[in-house]
Amino acid sequence: MTVTYVLDGSEITGLDSFWQAIGEAVNGPGGYFGRGLDAFADCLGGGFGTPENGAFVIEWRDHAHSARTLGHEETARRLERLLPRVHPTNRARVERELAEARAGRGPTLFDDLVEIITDRAGPGALRLV
DSSP states (O other), X not given: XXXXXXXXXXXXOSHHXXXXXXXXXXXXXXXXXXXXXXXXXXXXXXXXXXXXXXXXXEEEETHHHHHHHTSHHHHHHHHHHHGGGSOGGGHHHHHHHHHHHHTTOSOXXXXXXXXXXXXXXXXXXXXXX
16 A cells, blocks of 8 residues: 655745655654755655655645745755855865856756655655645
């Protein structure tokens, strides 16, 4: 049996609210399901609320709203917070990504999250509605 987790995209106002919304969609009120891209990817592998056999779907409702709120502006905000802590060998890459995000170009956080779900949970695990 496939479990469906409903993510209400109309409630997402930025990355922090995404972490709260996905945590609650999977694990109930106050639930945790990652608070960073790497932790989120790990959680999708199973054992953090989703079935170990991968039989689940994330139904992301009002994803168009989420795409806007997790767009270039929020992407730039995340990269600005990340930049002071990034390893020196990655600094130039993060600075380029930040410049692109500020210019409204390149992948957004929404794009990254969709890619992570698709890569880690498999094809068909994400339903954008």
